[in-house]
Amino acid sequence: MTADLNNKKVITAALTGAIHTPSMSPYLPITPEQLIDEAVAAHAAGAAVVHLHVRDPETGIPNADQELFRRISVAVKEQCDVILCTTTGGALGEPVAKRVKVASTLKPELASLNAGSLNFALFHLLDKIKDWKHDWEKQYLGFTEDFIFPNTFKTMREFLEIFSRVGTKPEFEIYDVGMINNLAFAIQSGWVKKPVYLQFVMGILGGIPATPQNLVFLYETAQKAIGEFEFSVCAAGKNQFYMGTQSFLLGGHARVGLEDNLYIGKGQLAKSNAEQVAKMIRIAHELDNEAATPDEARQILGLKGLDKVRF
């Protein structure tokens, strides 16, 4: 990284994800139009990257509909130069082959690559909801008590073959410390070249809790196992801004967005992703950092460029 990029922070807005359901917040974007508007507004607020999941426009059920991914990506690209990081995590329970299809068809600059399997648990959120908008929500959250989110070595190897073929940079989602070991193995096996980009995803039930001590542990473990790397941090719920701030202090970047946290402050729902982006950037400014532009983020992360995507 060149010297003048040292104080630049890549802010990612994870717009909707596959964790929260429509009953939890009226501001969770669902339709393609909402997702397009949220992406463009997040970029205007200073996000360099938008992490994209899609949902059925009628029901809000997370899915991996290729046409929705394409439509949203095209419309966002028409309006701004934000980096699109498409999910290959997909919806919970989606077949692995279906999850990765978006990378081979759209050839994005960046896409998530989950670095290990875990019991991705959301069932504890059931008690928080009193009024349900849709029948599917209870069942979707409830089944995660017994759900392993499958990201085996075979999955990682196959996804990395595809990413390498289409020039998509993997953003390795690290939910727990052992997954750093998985990534180190992938590097040693030649499945992926350094420098790698890690997203520490903290505070998921089934993964590592979001504490300052644990982030230091993740960071130091990655330094020992991998050497140099770029990283960002996101955290479930109220820890989002705290862990993002600690990431800045450790030299990393930050992800915000309604995928991980529905709130802007205590008891106050965020009305948009852009609102959270603006708050994270206010914190960055207080620490004498600045938000990276998409082009600066492309340099920092080593991306191929918007002219090489297929959308």
Ligand code: KMH
């Ligand atoms: N879909 C969730 C199970 C990703 O985008 O790759 C995990 C997730 C990670 O959202």
Ligand code: ZN
């Ligand atoms: Zn995601």
